[in-house]
Amino acid sequence: LLSIQMGRMDVNLMRYLEGEHFRVLVACEMGMKNHEVVPLALLAAIAKIHRGAVSKICGDLCKHSLIALERGIKCDGYRLTVRGYDFLALRALCARGVVGSVGNQIGVGKESDVYVGGDAELNDLVLKFHRLGRTSFRRIKEKRDYHQKRKNASWLYLSRLAAQKEFAFLSALAARNFPVPKAIDVCRHVVVMGLIDGITLCHVDQVEDVPGLYHKLMSLIVKFASHGLIHGDFNEFNLMLLKDDKIMVIDFPQMVSTDHHNAEYYFDRDVECIRTFFRRKFGFDSEEFPSLSDVVRRHNLDSELSASGFTKIMQKDLNKAYDEGDFNAHESDEYEDEDEEEDDEEGDEGSDMETIKEEEEEKDEKDEEELEDEKKVGEKTKKRLETCSRFDAWLEEASKQMEEVVKEEGHEHVDIITHPHQTLPSVEEREYKSDEEETPQLVDENGDEVKEKEEKKEKRERNKKRTNQTVGTRSVMSVGSTIAPEEVKRRVAMELRQNKEKTKLRAKGKQSAVSRGRKSNRDTIGEYAGWDF
Ligand code: ADP
Ligand code: MN
Numbered sequence: 001l002l003s004i005q006m007g008r009m010d011v012n013l014m015r016y017l018e019g020e021h022f023r024v025l026v027a028c029e030m031g032m033k034n035h036e037v038v039p040l041a042l043l044a045a046i047a048k049i050h051r052g053a054v055s056k057i058c059g060d061l062c063k064h065s066l067i068a069l070e071r072g073i074k075c076d077g078y079r080l081t082v083r084g085y086d087f088l089a090l091r092a093l094c095a096r097g098v099v100g101s102v103g104n105q106i107g108v109g110k111e112s113d114v115y116v117g118g119d120a121e122l123n124d125l126v127l128k129f130h131r132l133g134r135t136s137f138r139r140i141k142e143k144r145d146y147h148q149k150r151k152n153a154s155w156l157y158l159s160r161l162a163a164q165k166e167f168a169f170l171s172a173l174a175a176r177n178f179p180v181p182k183a184i185d186v187c188r189h190v191v192v193m194g195l196i197d198g199i200t201l202c203h204v205d206q207v208e209d210v211p212g213l214y215h216k217l218m219s220l221i222v223k224f225a226s227h228g229l230i231h232g233d234f235n236e237f238n239l240m241l242l243k244d245d246k247i248m249v250i251d252f253p254q255m256v257s258t259d260h261h262n263a264e265y266y267f268d269r270d271v272e273c274i275r276t277f278f279r280r281k282f283g284f285d286s287e288e289f290p291s292l293s294d295v296v297r298r299h300n301l302d303s304e305l306s307a308s309g310f311t312k313i314m315q316k317d318l319n320k321a322y323d324e325g326d327f328n329a330h331e332s333d334e335y336e337d338e339d340e341e342e343d344d345e346e347g348d349e350g351s352d353m354e355t356i357k358e359e360e361e362e363k364d365e366k367d368e369e370e371l372e373d374e375k376k377v378g379e380k381t382k383k384r385l386e387t388c389s390r391f392d393a394w395l396e397e398a399s400k401q402m403e404e405v406v407k408e409e410g411h412e413h414v415d416i417i418t419h420p421h422q423t424l425p426s427v428e429e430r431e432y433k434s435d436e437e438e439t440p441q442l443v444d445e446n447g448d449e450v451k452e453k454e455e456k457k458e459k460r461e462r463n464k465k466r467t468n469q470t471v472g473t474r475s476v477m478s479v480g481s482t483i484a485p486e487e488v489k490r491r492v493a494m495e496l497r498q499n500k501e502k503t504k505l506r507a508k509g510k511q512s513a514v515s516r517g518r519k520s521n522r523d524t525i526g527e528y529a530g531w532d533f
Contacts, residue, residue, distance in 0.1 A: 018410075022091075023047045024057045026405045028067050028080045029088060030398040032156055037070045037077030046398045085156060086129060089188040092409040093127075098185045098192055102127065111162070111253070116195060124195040125184060128166070130253065132158035132321065159189035161318045162253035167191050168310050169252040172301055176227060179220075179248045196248045201277070202236040208245065210282045216247055217274050218290055225267060225295040228258050228302035232322075234270035236277045254322050257302035258292065267292040 027046035031038030040058065044051040058078055061067045066084035070077055080088075093099040100120040107114030107128075115127045132155060163186050170183035170193060182194035207213050217239070224231055231238070231249065238251040256266055271289050278284040306312055 020047070020049055020053065021057050021060060022410050023049060023402065023406055024054055025061060025066055025080070025084060025088060026402050026410075027398075028061075028078055028084070029156075029405075030402050031078075032080050033398075034394075035077065037072055037075070037079050039075050039077040042395075043078065045395055046402055048399060080156065082131065082155075085159075085189060088409075089129075089190040090127075092187045092405075093185060093190065093192060095409045095411050096185065096187075098187075099125070099127065109251075117192075119184075126181065126193050126195045128163075128191045128193065130159040130162040130166070130189045130191070131155070132162050156189070158318065158321050161314050163189045163191045164314070165255070165310055165318060166252045168305055169255055172305055173249075173252075176299070176301065178223070179246065180252075181248065181250060196240045196242070196250070198240040198242040198246075198248060200237060201239040201241055201247075204236075204241050205281070207241070207282070210278070210284045211286070213245070213247070214274070214278050214284060214286060215288075218271070218288075220247065220249065221267070221270050221274070222290050222295055225258055225290075225292060226297060227299040228297060230256050230258060230260070230263060230266045230292075231270055232256050232266050235273040236281075253318065256319065257306075258295075258297065259302065260319075264292045 024043055024047050027043050028038050030046055031042055035042070040051060040055060043058065044054040047054060049057070058067065058069070061084070062069055062078075064083075065081050066087060067078045068081050070079055090099065090102065097120050099117055100122065101118040103116045103118070105113060106116050106126070111130065111132055113129045113131060115129070117125050117127050119125055167183055167186035170180055170191070173180045174183060181196050184192040184194065186192065217234075221231070221234060224234075231252070232254040233251055234249070238249065240248045240250060242248060256263065258267070260266065268291070271291075275286070275289060278286070306315055
């Protein structure tokens with residue numbers, strides 16, 4: 001039995017991911033690769049389970065919000081939910097032995113949810129769930145028309161891309177001695193990394209050596225650039241301060257190459273974020289700051305990375321999404337998924353069935369004109385037959401892939417510990433009910449409530465003693481809340497503010513990118529260049 005709880009997740013929910021339930025969920029994931037919704041018949045075909053049984057299983061999966069039924073204009077079908085995707089990723093990571101427990105949420109961003117967890121040996125780790133389609137999701141709820149639903153597939157695709165990119169960068173950067181969390185694993189949209197026992201810089205009010213920290217950060221920006229990279233979101237929210245004043249950098253999916261046509265703008269923005277923060281927080285203003293043109297390039301991490309699995313097309317999709325805030329960017333391209341080579345020619349197989357149905361319906365309305373169009377109809381039929389055989393090939397491939405996933409991830413006795421914790425609002429709840437009061441709800445697996453309450457109290461006391469910040473996430477054996485609902489709210493508000501600022505900066509930068517006169521910083525850079533990278 002696999003039981004995981006996250007947010008308000010049912011402890012016993014993972015039970016439904018065994019056997020045929022798991023097959024159907026994976027089949028839905030496969031179908032989502034090129035269908036906005038997956039019709040029941042297709043689920044049955046991929047999973048190779050009788051339609052009647054699939055229908056019942058889908059009912060169960062819907063009840064637990066792992067999939068959702070969408071009533072489309074053309075056809076009804078199921079879509080994988082964020083929760084369903086989370087479960088698939090977690091289950092796989094458990095099956096691999098990478099993750100052994102999931103605990104409290106420690107970070108809330110616009111584009112991710114971050115949880116603390118533990119590996120099989122109960123060592124701390126961090127699970128970052130990428131959520132790139134979040135904005136699209138809201139829009140779907142607001143406006144449930146057919147076109148809006150096309151955005152369904154993109155959140156799966158883009159969230160996965162972001163996770164893959166972040167993992168690739170984490171690994172490559174660590175190998176070059178950048179101060180980043182340890183990359184442990186990646187699965188679907190989830191990156192598993194080491195836990196940083198530190199304080200996010202935005203929560204730091206006092207540091208011993210302000211100029212020293214400033215220079216450390218500027219030199220980091222330069223070090224990135226000397227490797228051909230720009231962090232792209234280098235600010236107090238993505239920097240963590242450790243006990244010994246060591247700095248760690250996090251959050252990499254938006255990294256760009258120094259060859260990017262807007263590289264200078266991104267570089268300057270990173271620099272400006274730090275300058276602004278130091279001015280505001282510490283009253284520290286320095287005329288010394290780097291500019292991209294002065295950085296000596298020593299390595300080509302950017303191209304090394306694009307050669308390693310994270311392809312140019314993937315990069316392009318993701319950049320487009322970040323640049324334009326267009327989380328649907330990839331759909332304007334011809335291909336659908338980089339995993340399947342045949343995809344280029346496939347198009348949207350979901351409409352095959354729809355087209356056939358549509359054409360049949362159209363037949364009733366046709367008159368004599370139809371005879372004149374005989375040739376056309378003949379061509380259409382021919383095309384349809386061709387599409388059908390391509391569809392068969394696709395189906396076969398999807399089925400094959402599903403079997404592989406089931407074999408790899410579908411162990412029936414994956415064990416995962418969930419330490420009882422204060423449940424946090426789910427993504428949707430945060431989006432729609434952010435003004436409502438959250439009722440903390442304790443879920444106790446062992447029924448050992450008294451002990452838990454005591455430990456929770458103890459933990460609270462301990463947290464109170466901590467200065468500034470409450471990343472009290474030391475051990476998977478710990479019990480109780482490590483992040484209070486008010487703290488989550490505060491962080492959400494902060495993230496929103498931050499994102500607003502980002503947008504403002506972006507707009508400003510776009511206007512002035514060309515016209516801005518850059519003052520020479522060669523002297524300053526001389527200083528940075530000598531530092532050990
Ligand atoms: P987002 O893209 O949502 O901003 P981040 O990677 O910045 O995602 O993570 C959000 C928050 O989660 C961070 O501000 C930080 O507080 C926390 N966090 C993320 N990764 C780690 C980690 N490896 N160790 C400790 N805390 C982390
Ligand atoms: Mn961040």
